[in-house]
Amino acid sequence: MKFTDISQAKGVLAGLETDMKKIPSKRPFKFFYMQEELGRQYNDLDGIWKMVNFVTLLAIVIALAGIFGLISLAASKRTKEIGIRKVLGASVQGIAMLLSRDFIILLVIAMLVGLPLAYTFVIKYLASFEYHVDLPWYIFVLVALAALLVTVLTVGFQGIKAALADPVKSLRSE
Numbered sequence: 001m002k003f004t005d006i007s008q009a010k011g012v013l014a015g016l017e018t019d020m021k022k023i024p025s026k027r028p029f030k031f032f033y034m035q036e037e038l039g040r041q042y043n044d045l046d047g048i049w050k051m052v053n054f055v056t057l058l059a060i061v062i063a064l065a066g067i068f069g070l071i072s073l074a075a076s077k078r079t080k081e082i083g084i085r086k087v088l089g090a091s092v093q094g095i096a097m098l099l100s101r102d103f104i105i106l107l108v109i110a111m112l113v114g115l116p117l118a119y120t121f122v123i124k125y126l127a128s129f130e131y132h133v134d135l136p137w138y139i140f141v142l143v144a145l146a147a148l149l150v151t152v153l154t155v156g157f158q159g160i161k162a163a164l165a166d167p168v169k170s171l172r173s174e
Contacts, residue, residue: 064154067103071155075099075162082162083170096159103155104148111144 013031020029075082082095119140126132 067151067154068158071099071103071158075158079170083167086167092160092163095163096156099159099162100152100155103151107148107151115140115144
């Protein structure tokens, strides 16, 4: 039933309320408009998504800090090796690739495990909605490439920093 006039809806609701009072019940007569209820549910979901986005951003920042710390540790532990390679003529690019190769391999392995799982869970989650969108597979590839780019930039920065360090200082204790 579609109401064109608010007074018509109020009259129907008043009639329903008087009819419900005739029925013995412990619950009071309550009503709501479906549109308002759906709007409230979507507002709740919107709040959840804002929280998920914040936690995701926080996780990315923590992951980047972890990668930065790991490459700093790896570079500091390999300072003598890097110094010897520089003395023997290794390029800055070669030293940066030497340090970043292990991290890139680990990232690729993590992507090979994580992306199919994420794709499966997201598709199942979206299918649970009555009106849902289809998520194309290339979105996950773009995310993987972005993660790879951020990792390469982070690791490359530290690798270049280690490669540009003076080899005499690292080899002086030998």
